[in-house]
Amino acid sequence: MAHSSNYARVAADRSRSRDDPSMLWSNPTPARPHNQYRDSWHYNPPLRHTRRVLVIVNLEQVRPLMNAHHCDPMEATTCRELPSLGRLEEYALFTYSFLVHPAQTQTLTVDIMLYYISQHITYTWDCYLEPSSMDLRWQDSTGDTFVLSKGQILIDLLREHRTHWTEGQDQGLLNTIRNFANPNQPYIMRLSCHEALPNPNVLP
DSSP, X not given: OOOOOOSOOOOOOOOHHHHOHHHHTOOOSOOOOOOHHHHHHHOXXXXXXXXXXXXXXXXXXXXXXXXHTTOOHHHHTSTTTOTTSOHHHHHHHTEEEEEEOGGGGGTOBHHHHHHHHHHHHHHHHSOOOOGGGEEEEEEOTTSOEEEOOTXXXXXXXXXXXXXXXXXXXXXXXXXEEEEOSSTTSOEEEXXXXXXOOSSTTSOO
């Protein structure tokens, strides 16, 4: 025999976090001290590109700057001063590289790259160089070398000087374009690091 229900169903209490946007998007972890370089590096805006960028920086031209600071670890780790060191080992030692996620190309600036290069030099040779004492140089599409401005964003540099960067890799003296075989291949951006010039518009 069926019995009628004598009670009214009450909707289950919903957690405030499901209804309150401020709770939904709040950060459950304690606040950390602000660091402009770290925060800029880890901020991920909406994706507009799918190509990663492999940045390779030649550090050989930083040696004169380090010597000027009466710090000789870089000089001491060359093949000339250390005959047991192979040429490929020296090249690897004087190269700094990192892979940039597509979203990070939209926030990574030249001054942030110099900050991380400064850290890398400190960790490798135990000698600190101010990021502002260095600059980064690149070649434009015609092969001319120029100094990157500190506030420039990586993706803006690529769009201006390598319009094909999501489709193929430039190579050789003639900058012929070799199309990428798959979306997982990163574009290679080859830079060199030097002592900062008094006038970045005039190269020696």
